[in-house]
Amino acid sequence: MTERRPELNSRRPNFIFIVADDLGFADLGCYGGRDAKFGPVSPELDRLAAHGLRFNEGYSNSPVCSPTRFAMITGRWQYRLRGAAEEPINSRSKGSTTLGLPPELPTLPSRLRAAGYRTALIGKWHLGYPPHFSPLKSGYEAFYGPMSGGVDYFSHCSNTGAHDLFEGETERHDEGYLTDLLSRRAADYVRRMAGPDNGGGAAPFLLSLHYTAPHWPWETRDDAHIVDDVKANLFHLHGGNIHTYQRMIHHMDEGIGWIVDALRETGQLDDTLIVFTSDNGGERFSDNWPLVGGKMDLTEGGIRVPWIAHWPAGIAPGGVTDQHCLTMDWTATMLDLGGAAPLDDCPLDGVSLAPVLADPSACFERPMHWRMNHRGQRALRQGRWKYLRVDGHDYLFDIPADARERANLGPRQPERLAAMRADWEAWNASMPPIPEDATVSLGYGAKDMPQR
Template sequence: MSPNTPNPATPTPLTRRALGGAAAGTAAALALGATPAEAAPAGAGTAAPAPAERPFRAAPGRHSRRPNILFVLGDDLGWADLSSYGSPDIRTPHLDRLARQGVRFTDAYSGSATCSPTRFSLYTGRYPGRTKGGLAEPIADRSVGLEPSHPTLASLLKGAGYATALIGKWHCGYLPDYSPTRSGWDEFFGNFGGALEYYSKLGLGGEYDLYEGDAEHKDLRYYTRILTERAAEYVSRDHDRPFLLNLNFTTPHWPWITDGDTETSAEIVRRIKAGDRSALWHQDGGSLAVYKEMVEDLDRSVGRVLDALRRAGRERDTLVFFASDNGGERFSHNWPLAGNKGSLQEGGIRVPSILRWPARIDGGQVSDLPVYSPDWTATLLEIAGARPHPGYPLDGTSLAGHLLRGTSVPERDLFWRVRGERALRRGDWKYYRGSGGRDQLFHLSEDVREQADRAGHEPGRLAELRAAWERTNAGLLPYPV
């Protein structure tokens, strides 16, 4: 049963699934309605009641041109870091509005628990373990990357007549061998590595890491501002064909630097130049207040890009998707999920995910369908009329029929593997083995926090899911010793 977010003015009974999936029920409902600033004039007391979400239902029979695709990723954004997912402190009115205008997914996952393998799963539509570069968790040197010969979402859409661009964080390999422009994107503006200092653009090894195409581009302004400006310019152009824009923010990834905080920036740059390779990790800095400001800045930035899209007259015919590349980090609000980035517990892989396409999909909806990164690759290819390469079969399942025509999605397994951990979800059941080596079984609709291990009560189901994980794992590349 899909959860309905209750109208606080009219209490509605919540199922156990709704309590877990709707991210603290009433908090999410308040956020999905107008924010206090939007709903009430200055000096007014409280916001107007929020409209209730309704379970997802397709609206078949509509027709439209092939959509533009704007695929936005936040970086290390936790599942409940948006007010529409239950954050008690962070306010994200632009992303909340996007959710009101489309579909909010409560049970959506990243393809892995860290940055680059998730990007491999999204760009290729396949498990990260299909390729050598996807085995790095994450990529930290120049030895591996996304091979230019491997088909990607961009190369396949380009072959189907799309213009393609990637703005922001690539993190799938370094020059001279790996680059978005070698993997199907017509244009690239952004950084190659996993992190950078927001002003100086110095990366983890102290290298300068801001590029236009494959050439360095000098701009020492705050990085999120630059990416927002570039993306707004791209969606505003006079395009003569549909486009794919991958917009990959680094916000709110460490280091914990807000727009205008040049003092913290200068201190981190000093440490980087002194040879401190841990400076960008910023483990001695940050706070809940700084993190809140960074997430709210991400929200405003997405809002500016969406506004540019609207002003260009492309809102109706553009499919916008927003998600995080993996679960939240140190300052994230993941409640009620356990674990965070790097773990295959729910907090490490369950991510906020919002889809809007006004021409084909009604707004104000919520879905508890389990989905993850490779599914979106398959879905976008089908919607855009592009075919997967027969030599590189997809591991994701297209949701196009479900979203546009209301067809059911067959039960299938969502599979994850990282060094030291394994997980598989089938329906409401999740098989999980952590670094301790113990097989566990959780019923997520009743226990989204993964605290009630049902392995002893369901030995047959545990064996079945473990065997399914082993079968998939057998077809993947082994980790290097």
């Protein structure tokens, strides 16, 4: 007997948009990840997937952090913004008036806020530094977390040694493991949204929960003693291992369980769309099987990431879909379900996935384009086919048949390759060019790590 799928609820849902940092495609159990020595790595996320919808072919807008976040908050190609040409934004942009998210630009939180939502960001911002840029200038009512990319999990200092934990635009000196601080803050926010602070749940809410886990430095909840060692090199090039990495994911997973518990306790779980994804593909300890490459690459391992959606009132349990989609499609979906008014002068590039949430088999064609300053990379996914350029060499892959991108079919199908190259070039011509002064920062230090 086929289980009847629920109709999308007429009540506008709450949104919890959870983004991991540098999480690999197969790091979670529900994506085929291996158990750790201590047991399952991600039981809470696996449970959300089992009772919700899992996407097999969800992609990030970029293989590196900041550009994906520009697309995620605007619902538009990140290439439209100067700040997103930095791969990624780093501490050298402090004081810049251009390397950040322009406050006047419509965003997911500002548009939902205009539609009656409460809004908060708990976690990583990484879209420019005060005084010119900040979450509070771009639609969030509340913010708690780091402004930069990677910070130490205990000292909360960035790679420059500067303290980087804020509430609003004021420094906050809280003791504790950062992943746990973010999780507890998020669970507390959920409870407050059901209480008198929000009229007993009168208004729906958007909670953006952007973890730094499992981004370097490689520190678990029990590793406070290595803080001094990490201060000398936050990239932690000589540290970490697969066991530490899996434990970091598990700590994040535990925290997500605390948030689900808070939703359940306050009667908000059924009417909350929880979305989980990663900002890009995995780093050095990630499991991307069967994909190749990782962060900084436009091969599948750099851009195909976990996508999970859980919403009891609007998504039937146990669903799996092969719908092609990009990070900014979640933005379009939330604006759609939240009843945000369209903006003629700032149209979305993302596409609403609401029909797929209601029926996972209702897939539609979704061409996806990428470009990357690093190694002159470009890519186009169109149906089963992928066009890829790296270091001046063009490739054509049949992804369902060759997820590891090992059989270049370009020489056998030159017409298809030429057509996809022309398609990519036409799309690229519609985007602003990459500025000559844009830089690439590999995140782990190009001089210290081998190039892929």
